[in-house]
Amino acid sequence: MPHVPRSRRSREEVEAAAPTGAKKVLLAAPRGYCAGVDRAVIAVEKALDHYGAPVYVRKQIVHNAHVVTSLEERGAIFVDEVDEIPEGAVTVFSAHGVSPAVIDEAQERQLQTIDATCPLVNKVHREAVRFAKQDFDILLIGHVGHEEVEGTAGEAPEHIQIVNSPDDVDSVEVRDPERVVWLSQTTLSVDETMETVERLRRRFPALHNPPSDDICYATSNRQGAIREIAPHADLVIVVGSSNSSNSVRLKEVALEYGATRSERVDFAHQVDEAWFEGVSTVGLTSGASVPEVLVQQVLDLLAEYGYADVEPVETATEDILFSMPKELRAALKDSGDSSRQIGGRGEKPQR
Numbered sequence: 001m002p003h004v005p006r007s008r009r010s011r012e013e014v015e016a017a018a019p020t021g022a023k024k025v026l027l028a029a030p031r032g033y034c035a036g037v038d039r040a041v042i043a044v045e046k047a048l049d050h051y052g053a054p055v056y057v058r059k060q061i062v063h064n065a066h067v068v069t070s071l072e073e074r075g076a077i078f079v080d081e082v083d084e085i086p087e088g089a090v091t092v093f094s095a096h097g098v099s100p101a102v103i104d105e106a107q108e109r110q111l112q113t114i115d116a117t118c119p120l121v122n123k124v125h126r127e128a129v130r131f132a133k134q135d136f137d138i139l140l141i142g143h144v145g146h147e148e149v150e151g152t153a154g155e156a157p158e159h160i161q162i163v164n165s166p167d168d169v170d171s172v173e174v175r176d177p178e179r180v181v182w183l184s185q186t187t188l189s190v191d192e193t194m195e196t197v198e199r200l201r202r203r204f205p206a207l208h209n210p211p212s213d214d215i216c217y218a219t220s221n222r223q224g225a226i227r228e229i230a231p232h233a234d235l236v237i238v239v240g241s242s243n244s245s246n247s248v249r250l251k252e253v254a255l256e257y258g259a260t261r262s263e264r265v266d267f268a269h270q271v272d273e274a275w276f277e278g279v280s281t282v283g284l285t286s287g288a289s290v291p292e293v294l295v296q297q298v299l300d301l302l303a304e305y306g307y308a309d310v311e312p313v314e315t316a317t318e319d320i321l322f323s324m325p326k327e328l329r330a331a332l333k334d335s336g337d338s339s340r341q342i343g344g345r346g347e348k349p350q351r
Contacts, residue, residue, distance in 0.1 A: 232283070
């Protein structure tokens with residue numbers, strides 16, 4: 001996203017508009033990269049190292065402008081569909097997953113595919129296939145047009161209906177109310193998803209639950225941290241891109257749980273100092289596809305304007321690691337490359 005120049009307020013101007021007394025930042029933990037995102041980004045980086053540029057990626061590998069631009073600079077080429085990719089080229093499927101139809105088309109073009117789908121998204125795919133084989137109607141709670149939803153729905157299109165929001169529940173029709181199950185996109189608001197489920201259950205009392213929670217641990221944990229921070233924050237800043245579902249949800253959750261104001265930015269230069277007027281406490285978090293460097297840049301900017309006291313608010317610990325995609329592991333093993341075979345957070349981000 002280009003930097004749009006604007007007149008910036010000085011620290012003195014900001015301090016004059018701020019309330020008297022101490023100013024501080026409540027820094028959410030966990031925040032930023034989850035294991036699935038880390039794995040997907042490393043997969044593209046290692047594919048570039050191993051095969052050389054270009055490496056093609058169907059859709060954005062993760063929903064973050066900085067990550068996509070950085071990989072493009074290294075030689076990754078992002079496309080919307082596989083028919084834009086030269087036959088036989090090295091191709092990475094994004095962390096959001098793809099439908100069987102996309103896999104078939106890639107095979108027809110003889111692409112060398114690396115499937116970087118998050119293992120937690122793959123879990124939902126497997127659930128969809130299993131319930132479809134049992135002839136259930138599957139109500140997939142998720143946002144129409146999101147890559148993850150398209151990929152999951154493509155596993156069993158004749159069995160799956162997408163429920164975009166609680167307001168869509170009344171229009172749902174099923175063949176047998178006794179054989180209905182709900183699944184969900186992994187990056188939704190926990191609260192909104194459960195509201196949708198409860199409305200569905202009122203219509204279909206026999207509604208089956210998935211065998212485990214579909215909303216991923218990272219989404220739940222990041223929302224949990226911001227729920228803790230929001231009641232104490234005059235302003236919450238969420239670092240994350242506009243097409244990142246979980247980042248957008250964090251902004252909404254902050255407002256729902258008591259933050260006076262909530263704003264989302266991709267980069268520190270998009271923070272508007274006018275937001276600091278009357279603000280003693282700033283909450284700060286980032287979506288699951290956001291590298292920590294972008295959060296640190298916002299912290300540096302906040303410190304320039306007097307918000308140098310940073311208090312971590314840790315509500316969960318994450319140490320999940322995922323193996324690299326099997327196709328990439330095999331290629332690296334054959335070449336003798338034993339470096340970084342896993343992705344995920346092995347330690348907490350530091351400030």
